[in-house]
Every structure is written in structure tokens, then in C-alpha cells.
Amino acid sequence: MQATKYNIHLADDDEDDLELFEDAISEVQKDAQVIKFKKGQEMISHLEDKGLNLPRIIFLDLNMPGMNGEECLIKIRDNKRLDLIPVVIYSTTFVTKVAKRLASQGANIYVQKPSSFALLKSILERSIQAAITDNP
Amino acid sequence: MKVNKTQKSPKFLQAGGEMGRLIREKDWSSTSLGSPENWPVSLKFAIGSMLRTAFPKFIWWGESLLCFYNDAYRPSLGKEGKHPIILGQKGERAWPEIWGTIKPLIDQVWNTGKPIWMEDQLIPIYRNGKMEDVYWTFSYSALLGDDENVGGVLVTCTETTKAVLNLKKLEESENQLAFAINAAELSTWDYNPITNKFSGNQRLKSWFGIPRKSEMDLQIALKAIIPSDQARVTKEINAALNGANDGKYDITYSIQNKKNKEIKIVHALGRAWFGENNKAIRFNGILQDVTQKVEAEKELQDAYEKIRNEEKQFRNIVQNAPVGIAIFKGSTYRVEMANNSVLRALDKHADKFLGQNIFKVLPEMKPDIAPLFKEVEQKQKSVRGTEFKVSIKRKGKIQNSYFDFILYPINLENEETQEIMLVANEVTDYIVARNILKEHENQFRNLVLQSPIAMAILRGKDLKIEMANEKMLNHFWRRTFTEVIGKRIIDVFPELKDQQYPAELGSVIATGNPIRNKESKAVVAKNGENIEFYINYNYLPLKELDDKVTGVMITVTDVTDQVLAKEKLLNFSRELEKQVNERTGLLQSSNERLEQSIKKLENANDELESFAYVSSHDLQEPLRKIQMFTSRILEQEQLNLSETTKKYFDKITLSASRMRTLIDDLLSFSRTYKEGAKLEPTDLNLIVEQVLENLSVIIENKNSKVTRSRLPIIAAVPFQLTQVFSNLIGNALKFSYPDRPPRININWGQVDGNTLNDYGLTEASYHKITVRDNGIGIAAGMEDKIFEVFQRLHGKHEYEGTGIGLSIVKKIIVNHKGFITAKNNSGEGSTFTIYLPIPYVKKP
Numbered sequence: 006m007q008a009t010k011y012n013i014h015l016a017d018d019d020e021d022d023l024e025l026f027e028d029a030i031s032e033v034q035k036d037a038q039v040i041k042f043k044k045g046q047e048m049i050s051h052l053e054d055k056g057l058n059l060p061r062i063i064f065l066d067l068n069m070p071g072m073n074g075e076e077c078l079i080k081i082r083d084n085k086r087l088d089l090i091p092v093v094i095y096s097t098t099f100v101t102k103v104a105k106r107l108a109s110q111g112a113n114i115y116v117q118k119p120s121s122f123a124l125l126k127s128i129l130e131r132s133i134q135a136a137i138t139d140n141p
Numbered sequence: 142m143k144v145n146k147t148q149k150s151p152k153f154l155q156a157g158g159e160m161g162r163l164i165r166e167k168d169w170s171s172t173s174l175g176s177p178e179n180w181p182v183s184l185k186f187a188i189g190s191m192l193r194t195a196f197p198k199f200i201w202w203g204e205s206l207l208c209f210y211n212d213a214y215r216p217s218l219g220k221e222g223k224h225p226i227i228l229g230q231k232g233e234r235a236w237p238e239i240w241g242t243i244k245p246l247i248d249q250v251w252n253t254g255k256p257i258w259m260e261d262q263l264i265p266i267y268r269n270g271k272m273e274d275v276y277w278t279f280s281y282s283a284l285l286g287d288d289e290n291v292g293g294v295l296v297t298c299t300e301t302t303k304a305v306l307n308l309k310k311l312e313e314s315e316n317q318l319a320f321a322i323n324a325a326e327l328s329t330w331d332y333n334p335i336t337n338k339f340s341g342n343q344r345l346k347s348w349f350g351i352p353r354k355s356e357m358d359l360q361i362a363l364k365a366i367i368p369s370d371q372a373r374v375t376k377e378i379n380a381a382l383n384g385a386n387d388g389k390y391d392i393t394y395s396i397q398n399k400k401n402k403e404i405k406i407v408h409a410l411g412r413a414w415f416g417e418n419n420k421a422i423r424f425n426g427i428l429q430d431v432t433q434k435v436e437a438e439k440e441l442q443d444a445y446e447k448i449r450n451e452e453k454q455f456r457n458i459v460q461n462a463p464v465g466i467a468i469f470k471g472s473t474y475r476v477e478m479a480n481n482s483v484l485r486a487l488d489k490h491a492d493k494f495l496g497q498n499i500f501k502v503l504p505e506m507k508p509d510i511a512p513l514f515k516e517v518e519q520k521q522k523s524v525r526g527t528e529f530k531v532s533i534k535r536k537g538k539i540q541n542s543y544f545d546f547i548l549y550p551i552n553l554e555n556e557e558t559q560e561i562m563l564v565a566n567e568v569t570d571y572i573v574a575r576n577i578l579k580e581h582e583n584q585f586r587n588l589v590l591q592s593p594i595a596m597a598i599l600r601g602k603d604l605k606i607e608m609a610n611e612k613m614l615n616h617f618w619r620r621t622f623t624e625v626i627g628k629r630i631i632d633v634f635p636e637l638k639d640q641q642y643p644a645e646l647g648s649v650i651a652t653g654n655p656i657r658n659k660e661s662k663a664v665v666a667k668n669g670e671n672i673e674f675y676i677n678y679n680y681l682p683l684k685e686l687d688d689k690v691t692g693v694m695i696t697v698t699d700v701t702d703q704v705l706a707k708e709k710l711l712n713f714s715r716e717l718e719k720q721v722n723e724r725t726g727l728l729q730s731s732n733e734r735l736e737q738s739i740k741k742l743e744n745a746n747d748e749l750e751s752f753a754y755v756s757s758h759d760l761q762e763p764l765r766k767i768q769m770f771t772s773r774i775l776e777q778e779q780l781n782l783s784e785t786t787k788k789y790f791d792k793i794t795l796s797a798s799r800m801r802t803l804i805d806d807l808l809s810f811s812r813t814y815k816e817g818a819k820l821e822p823t824d825l826n827l828i829v830e831q832v833l834e835n836l837s838v839i840i841e842n843k844n845s846k847v848t849r850s851r852l853p854i855i856a857a858v859p860f861q862l863t864q865v866f867s868n869l870i871g872n873a874l875k876f877s878y879p880d881r882p883p884r885i886n887i888n889w890g891q892v893d894g895n896t897l898n899d900y901g902l903t904e905a906s907y908h909k910i911t912v913r914d915n916g917i918g919i920a921a922g923m924e925d926k927i928f929e930v931f932q933r934l935h936g937k938h939e940y941e942g943t944g945i946g947l948s949i950v951k952k953i954i955v956n957h958k959g960f961i962t963a964k965n966n967s968g969e970g971s972t973f974t975i976y977l978p979i980p981y982v983k984k985p
Contacts, residue, residue: 019762021766021769021770025769025773097761097762097765098761101860101863102860118765119765119769120764120765120768120769120772120797120798120801121768121769121772122769122772122773122776123772123776125769
């Protein structure tokens with residue numbers, strides 16, 4: 006059933022988080038394949054490659070060296086081909102003001118990185134569900 | 142031929158009166174007519190009708206014009222004259238004196254048959270023994286004879302001599318009157334009250350300046366009277382016309398000629414005449430020009446008045462003259478006359494002074510005065526004295542008085558009629574004033590000389606030193622009085638040439654304006670050495686009576702010490718100012734440094750903020766990892782771990798979790814300090830909804846129930862209010878009994894600000910929001926303490942928390958100008974009450 010797997014993009018400079026995220030997804034979304042980027046720029050370059058299958062959903066960390074999550078979001082929303090892909094902000098901190106700003110820039114969901122794996126799994130499951138429902 | 146008297150008289154002669162009898166008795170036989178019985182019928186008729194007429198009639202009959210006349214005619218012939226001789230006589234014989242006059246008239250009638258009428262004809266006739274002028278009014282008319290031709294002339298006449306003579310007399314007297322009136326230059330006037338017509342002679346009209354036409358209305362004539370007299374005259378006229386004073390009229394008034402504006406004073410005399418019912422029918426009289434008379438009278442009166450006034454004035458002058466005037470008569474010097482000045486000077490009343498012997502009345506003056514009187518008598522010349530001292534008793538006290546006087550002799554030949562006139566002027570006040578002035582002058586001089594202030598007087602344009610006091614001589618001038626007196630100041634002090642003082646002194650003399658200066662530098666030389674002063678000085682002009690400035694008074698004060706001290710002070714001030722400037726510079730640089738510090742602090746704040754962010758992010762990051770991987774270990778290695786290890790992992794998890802909360806809360810608390818956060822309309826319903834959403838997991842887990850009323854929209858910083866409700870609701874969930882599902886009620890109302898004064902709240906009204914729970918409540922006496930930082934009321938492990946939450950809540954509410962209280966409910970749990978001001982009501 007390899008062919009039916011869909012792509013989830015995650016940009017995060019934290020390798021631990023990348024790993025934990027992939028583990029959690031593999032447990033809750035067996036048909037999803039996580040494509041990880043350590044830098045925002047890498048992901049944007051990848052997405053702009055037109056020959057590629059587009060991800061079903063994109064997770065963006067905010068604090069990244071180089072192009073940060075917010076800049077990535079703006080790039081994605083500026084691109085008509087990527088415009089409709091749900092974007093979930095995935096950050097350690099939650100600041101209301103920032104969250105509002107991001108929402109206005111086209112972020113679909115904002116989730117705070119949880120402190121337990123169980124919680125992580127539950128959050129990812131729910132947020133993917135919500136994002137896909139939001140934008141099937 | 143004798144006439145038979147018994148002969149029966151013919152009928153036409155009967156009842157013919159005396160003339161009928163005379164005709165009858167006359168012997169007519171010798172006449173051409175013959176006996177009357179045989180007279181022509183026409184004659185008989187004519188005579189018969191004549192005799193029976195009472196009007197005077199006369200008939201000439203026949204060619205010879207025989208005369209016949211009746212009784213009525215007879216008187217015209219007088220007592221001695223033609224009657225009765227002319228009866229039956231020929232006309233020519235009977236009237237020789239007038240035949241020349243009347244024959245042509247008779248002939249005219251005889252020839253023409255037409256009558257003639259003549260009025261008041263003078264036809265003098267002989268009667269009463271002489272020729273008389275007789276006036277007749279008569280008619281001659283033809284009498285027809287039996288042959289129907291003119292047979293005679295009938296004269297019907299009446300003698301009008303009396304009437305004519307009366308008329309003549311009247312005319313004459315009128316002429317005389319007119320002459321008299323003219324001669325007296327009188328005007329006449331005549332007024333008919335019935336027709337209201339007024340007329341007068343030409344003189345009157347020319348006086349009045351009214352038209353020469355014969356008559357006019359009285360009112361027009363009255364207009365000539367000057368306005369101020371019109372009413373009075375009209376009143377008098379009416380009085381006369383109404384019969385007052387028998388209609389007599391006597392008044393003097395003024396008229397003005399309308400044409401030449403000449404004014405005359407006239408005296409009117411007149412009288413009203415009354416007809417039936419005492420109604421005035423005529424009012425006339427004369428008018429006399431009395432202008433000159435009145436004016437002359439007035440002049441006379443004026444002259445008399447003037448004389449009287451002048452005399453009175455003269456008497457007044459003498460009586461009130463400021464010099465005393467008195468006349469003493471005879472050897473006893475009886476007071477003949479004394480004017481007010483004398484009486485006043487002597488303190489006497491006229492009643493008790495005039496007519497008295499002077500020395501009897503004023504014995505105290507005798508020693509002084511008597512010799513003077515004697516001197517006048519001996520020398521027969523006037524005696525004068527100036528400032529003569531006399532003792533006079535005034536108001537009961539003897540006083541020394543001074544007089545200038547002249548005693549002047551009149552009629553000295555006879556001792557009894559001699560008179561001495563005194564003219565005296567009291568100069569006591571002047572003498573006293575002069576003495577006082579002299580005294581003042583002395584005092585002033587002493588004052589100047591002894592004054593501790595240096596003074597000097599300079600005189601004339603060349604500024605000669607007239608006087609200088611000790612202080613001036615010793616202190617400033619360093620000269621003796623004899624060295625300077627009478628010398629020009631510039632000669633004494635040649636060094637002044639280069640200083641402003643001589644010019645200023647000259648200007649005071651020239652202009653009369655004083656000069657005053659302060660702290661002026663002056664240099665005086667003594668023995669070739671210059672002495673310097675700083676002086677305050679005054680130059681005052683000294684004026685004569687005619688305001689001419691003849692000198693300058695100088696006052697000088699030495700202020701050298703003050704000026705030097707002031708200079709020192711000034712230097713000191715300058716020094717001080719310099720220091721202040723320096724200090725100001727320092728202050729400025731420290732201000733700059735302070736500003737820099739503030740900037741640094743601001744930077745530090747920014748750094749702190751970013752530090753807070755870094756904390757929240759970078760500190761949480763590893764912490765989260767610890768938690769995450771711990772949870773993974775526990776999850777994946779559960780079966781391989783011993784119970785002890787598991788317990789340790791639990792402790793790690795718990796510690797990490799507490800640390801995380803601590804970091805979050807510290808961050809929140811630090812954020813509430815940020816000033817200037819913008820207030821915006823915040824719907825608390827949405828805030829609470831969001832908070833409940835955030836807490837939904839816990840709420841569900843604890844099976845809690847949250848009820849709430851509608852909440853208001855308030856002006857707030859939204860995320861801070863989120864924090865408040867998050868903390869309060871979080872606490873309510875947290876501090877619940879483990880065995881009881883939490884019940885939370887959020888409620889809203891409004892309260893009057895006056896009931897909240899104890900909390901230091903001053904707005905008019907407040908929102909009151911309560912958060913009530915059924916939890917463990919607050920330990921007794923800790924209701925206020927729970928809002929302090931790090932006040933934990935429970936054991937660490939019993940209830941999780943950092944002890945910062947309520948402090949943050951209170952901080953936020955206070956920042957919003959509100960207040961929060963905590964209280965235990967009477968049953969279970971506690972209630973937190975928030976008060977927030979209602980600045981503008983915006984109901985939900």
C-alpha cells in the first residue's frame with residue numbers, strides 16, 4: 006500500500022523533534038509519510054519543485070535559523086500552487102499575538118509542542134484531522 | 142278905506158291862523174288884486190292850502206310877485222323886520238337885499254314850470270333890525286293861474302340857519318380839536334365793538350405801522366403792541382367795554398412799528414360809550430407818545446439810583462476797607478466814624494464805640510496814642526508811623542499789636558470842630574510771621590551747619606560758595622570755612638573741571654530742575670593727592686520769591702564703603718554664577734548620563750523581554766525534551782523498569798512539569814508589568830469562552846460544571862483578562878475536593894462606586910464579576926495573603942501551582958483600575974470578586 010501513502014511536510018531545526026514527530030505520525034497515521042526539513046529554505050525549495058507530489062499537510066516550526074516558520078508560511082501562501090495546502094504551526098511557545106498574526110497570514114492551526122509523547126500523538130491526530138476536514 | 146271888520150271873511154282865509162287874519166284885515170283895494178273875494182280861484186286855492194300847512198311856505202303871485210306867507214314862515218322874518226309889512230308887497234320891494242339872488246330862480250321856475258330845490262343856501266336877510274346870515278333849504282315851484290299859465294311861485298322852505306350854524310360850529314370845533322390833537326402830536330382812535338372795526342388818524346396808523354386804509358379789525362391793530370404788553374392791554378380794553386370804571390380807559394404800553402421797528406411808549410386815554418342794555422357801542426380816545434417822557438423819567442431814576450449806589454458803594458468801601466478808617470472830633474476825640482476794620486482791630490462794637498471819647502473807651506491805649514494826637518494838633522500836619530506797637534485789649538486780653546498809620550488833621554482851627562482822621566493798617570500778622578521766618582531761617586541755618594549730612598549752598602551762575610557745614614568741609618572738601626567762603630567752587634577745586642559736577646550745578650541754576658545721583662565717583666585733591674569718594678548727592682534749586690533760581694543747595698552722602706562692598710558682592714555673585722554654571726554643566730552631563738541609563742534600561746528591558754521569550758522558548762525546549770523522552774522511556778520500557786526506577790521517572794516528570802509551570806507563570810507575571818498596553822473593547826464572554834475551551838480537557842476530566850451569566854464588554858487588555866479568568870477558573874478547578882466534581886459559577890452585576898470607597902475605588906459605578914466555586918476554600922485569615930507573590934497555602938504536592946497565579950490576577954485587575962477580593966462561602970468553597978470601572982457603559 007506504498008502508493009497510497011500521502012506526504013506530510015515538517016520543517017523543524019530540532020532533530021529530536023523531527024524524530025519524535027515522525028515516530029508519533031507513524032503510530033497515528035500509518036498511511037502518511039513524513040518528509041523532514043531541517044531548514045525552512047530547504048522545504049520551500051522542495052515545494053517549489055514542480056515535478057513533486059505535493060504534501061497533504063505542512064507542519065512548520067517557528068524558530069528556525071535562516072528562513073523561519075513565519076517566512077515559510079508567507080512564501081507558501083504567496084504561491085498559488087501551494088495556497089490550498091493546510092499549514093499547522095508547530096511551536097514550543099504559544100503567544101497569542103503571534104498566533105493571531107499567523108492566522109491572518111494563512112496558518113490553519115497552531116499547536117504547541119506538548120511535553121509527553123502520548124499528548125503529542127493525540128495532538129497530531131486531532132490537528133491532522135482538523136486540517137484535512139478544514140481543507141479536504 | 143275902512144275895512145269892515147265884521148265883514149264876513151272869505152272861506153279860504155278862515156282858519157288861516159294869524160296870517161289868515163292879517164290877509165283878511167288888510168285893505169287889498171289899493172292893490173292890483175283887489176278884494177280877496179275877487180281873487181282868482183287858483184290864488185285862493187294856493188293861499189288856502191298854504192295857510193293850512195304847518196310847513197313854512199311863501200307865495201309870489203302875479204306879474205309883480207306879491208308876497209304871501211303862512212304862520213310857519215313868519216319866524217324866519219324875525220321880530221323887527223319885514224313882517225308884516227311885506228304881506229302883499231311886491232317881491233322886489235319886499236326883498237331888495239336878495240332880489241338879485243332869488244329873482245333868477247323865480248324867473249327860471251316861471252319860465253320853465255319846473256321846480257327848483259336848494260339846500261342850506263345862505264341867503265342873508267334883514268331881520269331883527271339887522272342883516273342876518275340865514276340859511277335856507279327851499280323849493281320853488283310853479284303855481285298855475287286860472288288861465289292855466291304860471292301865475293305865481295310857491296316857496297316851500299325851512300330855515301336851516303341853526304342847523305347850518307351848528308354844523309359850522311361843530312366843524313370849527315372839530316378843526317380846533319384836530320389842530321389841538323395835531324399840535325399835541327396825539328393819535329386818535331375809534332373802535333366800534335359791534336362791527337369790530339378799528340380806525341385812527343394818520344398819526345396813529347403811522348405809529349402802528351398799519352395800512353392807511355380807513356378801517357381794520359381790532360386784532361390787526363393790537364398786533365402793533367409789543368408781545369409782553371398785549372395781554373395787559375387786551376384785558377384793559379375788555380374791562381372798559383364791559384363797563385368797568387364807567388368805561389374809562391387809561392393805560393400806558395409800548396408799540397412797535399411793523400415797518401421801521403421803532404418802539405414807542407404810548408399813553409392811551411379813552412372811553413367806552415354804551416347803548417341799550419349797557420352794551421358798548423363805541424370806544425374811542427387818544428394815544429400820546431410818552432416815550433421820551435418815560436425814558437427821561439427812567440434816566441432820571443437811573444441817575445438817582447446810580448448816585449445812591451455810588452454813595453452806598455463808597456460808604457461800603459469805606460466801611461469794609463481793609464485799612465482802618467476812623468474820624469475823631471473835638472478836644473475829647475469823640476469817635477465820629479469808624480469802619481469795620483477799626484472796630485475789628487479794636488474788638489469793639491459800633492454801638493459802644495461811635496460817639497464815645499476814644500480814651501474813655503480805650504484807656505489802655507492812651508499812653509501810646511495820646512501823644513500822637515497832640516503831635517498832630519501842634520504840628521498841624523499829618524503824622525505817620527510804621528510797625529507802631531500798641532497794646533490793645535482783645536477778648537479780655539491785652540495784646541501787642543502793630544500798625545502802619547497816618548493821622549490826618551481836618552479843621553484844626555477850632556478846637557471843637559477839629560477832626561483827626563486815622564487811616565491805619567494792622568501789620569501784626571506780618572511782624573509775627575517775619576519773626577517766625579527769621580527764627581526758621583536761624584533754625585534752618587543751624588540745621589544745615591550741624592547736619593551729619595554734608596551740605597553746602599552755592600550762589601550765582603559762577604557758583605560761589607555761600608555756606609558749607611562742618612561735615613562737608615571736613616569730610617569731603619578737607620578745607621576750612623575761611624578757605625572756601627565767597628570763592629568760586631571751581632577755583633577751590635580745579636580738579637572738578639574734569640568731572641560732571643560743575644556742569645550739573647550750572648544746569649540746576651539754569652533750569653531750576655533738581656538733580657539727584659547715586660554712587661557717583663568724585664575726586665577731590667588735597668596737597669597734590671587725589672582722594673576718591675563714591676557719593677549720593679542732591680542738587681536742589683534755591684528760588685527767590687519770583688521763582689528765579691539763584692543758588693543750589695548741595696547735600697552729599699559718602700557711600701564709598703557701600704559701593705566697595707557692593708562691588709565685592711558683585712564679584713562674589715559673578716563667582717557664584719560661574720559655579721552655578723559649572724554645576725549646571727555637571728547636572729546636564731549627569732542628566733545626559735541618566736538619559737543614557739534610561740536608554741540602557743530600556744534596552745535592558747527589551748533584552749529582558751527577549752530574555753523572557755528565550756526563557757519561555759529555549760528553557761522550555763530542553764525541559765520539554767526531558768518530559769518527552771521520560772514519557773517515551775516510561776512508555777516503551779515500562780516492562781523492563783523496576784518499580785523504583787518507575788517512581789524515579791515519575792518524580793522527574795513531576796519536577797519537570799512544575800518547572801514548566803513556574804517558567805510560564807514567571808513569564809506572565811513579567812508581562813503584566815509592561816506599561817502602556819492599549820485598552821480596547823473586550824468582550825468578556827468571548828474571553829471566558831476561550832479560557833473554558835483551553836481548559837476543556839481538565840474540565841471534562843474532573844467532570845466539572847461551569848455556569849455563567851452574560852458578561853459585559855469592557856475596556857481592557859484582552860490577553861491580560863484571558864490570564865485573569867484562566868487563573869481564577871484554573872484555581873477553582875485545581876483547589877477542588879478530590880471526591881466532589883467542581884461547580885463553578887461566573888456572575889456579573891453593577892454596583893455604585895460609593896459602596897467601594899474602602900477599596901480605594903473612586904469611579905461612579907463598577908462591574909462586579911464573581912467567580913464562585915465549591916472547592917476547599919481559603920484558610921482563615923489568608924484572604925488577603927493569597928494575592929501576594931509566592932504565597933502558597935497548600936503543600937507542594939497536595940495541589941500543583943507556583944503561587945504566582947493570584948498575584949498576576951491582582952496585578953492585572955489593579956492595572957485596569959479595579960480591585961479583587963477573595964472570601965470563603967458560608968457553605969463550601971470560595972468566591973473571588975472582581976470590580977472593574979465602567980468608564981463608558983457599553984452593555985452586552
